[in-house]
Amino acid sequence: VPSPINTRHITGNNKVLKVATEPTPIASSESEDDIKARMRAAAEAEAVLDMPEVALEVKSNIPLSSADGLPLSMVVGQDAIKTALLLGAVNPRLGGVIISGRRGTCKSVMARALHRLMPPIEVVKGSEFNIDPANPGLMDDFTRDMLESEGKELKDLETEVIDCPFVQVPLNVMEDRLLGSVDVEQSVKTGKTVFQAGLLAKAHRGVLYVDDINLLDTEMANILLGVVSDGFVQVEREGVSLRYPCRPLLIATMNPEEGDVRDHILDRFAVSLSADATPLTMEERLEATKSVLEFSTDSMDRQRLLDAVEQEDQIKTRIIFAREDMKETKLEQSQTMYLCEEAVRAGCQGHRAEIFACEVAKASAALNDRRVSADDLRMAVKLCILPRGTVMTDPEMMEEMLDQQPPPPPPPP
Incomplete structure (x- = not known):
């Protein structure tokens, strides 16, 4: 059963499920016992598909055991780090x-x-360099020479998903x-x-x-x-x-x-x-300890585990959509100017602070399925500019800087 966030691209999956559960025509040579046995098997299969926990396992490739480590959604605290990692997954720049x-x-x-x-990811089959078949600008020399010698284009090559x-x-x-x-x-x-x-x-x-x-x-x-x-x-x-x-x-x-x-x-x-910036409270430490102990021994409540898996699925889907939205996400000149001004106020050296801040703001907007907003600009300042600052190192000064109202996005055309 797909989660609501997947509705933009799961229509095909619904169709496949429907076809799989529809009864097939009965051959005239089948005996009555064979027909009854097949109908019972079909009913059992349909009942299994209706079970939410099974549907989640089929839908997700995230393991429900401790073999591959704790899911990101189960990590207690560290919200800024988790956000930064997700933004990195959205924006390769x-x-x-x-x-x-x-x-x-x-x-x-x-x-x-x-x-x-x-x-x-989809790659050219057999490529050791994970070449993207949809991006001719990012080819290795071996592939480029092969295409030129054979008179082919990159899109003509066989691909595979890995x-x-x-x-x-x-x-x-x-x-x-x-x-x-x-x-x-x-x-x-x-x-x-x-x-x-x-x-x-x-x-x-x-x-x-x-x-x-x-x-x-x-x-x-x-x-x-x-x-x-x-x-x-x-x-x-x-x-x-x-x-x-x-x-x-x-x-x-x-x-x-x-x-x-x-x-x-x-x-x-x-x-x-x-990771030491914000110490956990006693309640958070207790929750973290309990989660790790239960997950490492595979004794965690199954429903809680399934909820975590569903949340991971939703995050993965958001990343997929955000990567597509990134292609159309842009900052207005006033928003770029705001980030440059904040970098100067913080005493950042060089230009990497504002350059990276622009990329973070775009990734944050794409991940949240919106145009670049004041919240995205604040996130960019928090992640890229303040850590590089040489002037505003006092926590109160940093909070004051974040409280400055960034320019709003322009009205839609």
Whole structure:
């Protein structure tokens, strides 16, 4: 049974369900007992389809067990971080979200939970670079050369739908593993130079996760963030000159007790938030402890679990629609001016604060299915400008800044 939020694109599913439950014509050669048995089976199947818990399991691919981790909707508190992750899922131009916090503050849990909300992607079949068949501007050189030699277009290639990639970068990663390298063994066997795709190629259009980024080699961190910022990887190896796209959602975590992240690296992320910023109340700590214990032992009340799954389904659907709405979402000049003025008031260095703030405002509007509003602008200031501020570091000053009335959206045409 589809949830109401899915009504914009589930008409086909309703039709399929209806066809599946309609009785098929009875063959004249069937005996009366066979007919009765088949009718009983059909009635039982239809009764199963009417059960809400079964329908939810069929509709959702989010597991109802602890095997794959806590759903994002069950994470207590951390509303700003959860919002930032969802906005990153909507708008790939955000680049990345970095979460700082001490051990046990749910940083990795939220990153992995977001991945389960990411919609599947359509790719060129057999592509190691997750090439989007609908976007000729984001092709790797191998695919482009193949199309030119065969006189084809990208839309002519066979495609397949795969789960959204999730790639974790190990702390001891080397440049060849990150960018890709020549597969010597296969090159010797085939007599041709064979390129082995790296982690960045596999992460394109997916989630790229770096745990403890403050412990990652500085050179590797610079390469990683440079590639994500540019959107392309350029590989120059002996016998190989290759360019391929890399536009993932970068999620990084760090424990400040184990070392800081350099400012120039931190500034590359659109959003930088702390999981320690707002301590949980005693009631919230109790709720969090109870949820984790029940979920980890698969003893949580089934209805509560099903409600969480349904909520996750609705969030996933919102992300799908918001990605489409992003193409038409724009800021008015007065709204952009407001964000620039707030960045100046906060003493932000450079222009990344207002640039990222514009992208956050658009993503927030698309996620809420509306034109860019004052609430979206406030969210952008909160996530992108205030954390970069060098002047307004006092909490009261920050609240005063957020209370400033942003310009409203213009009247509809």
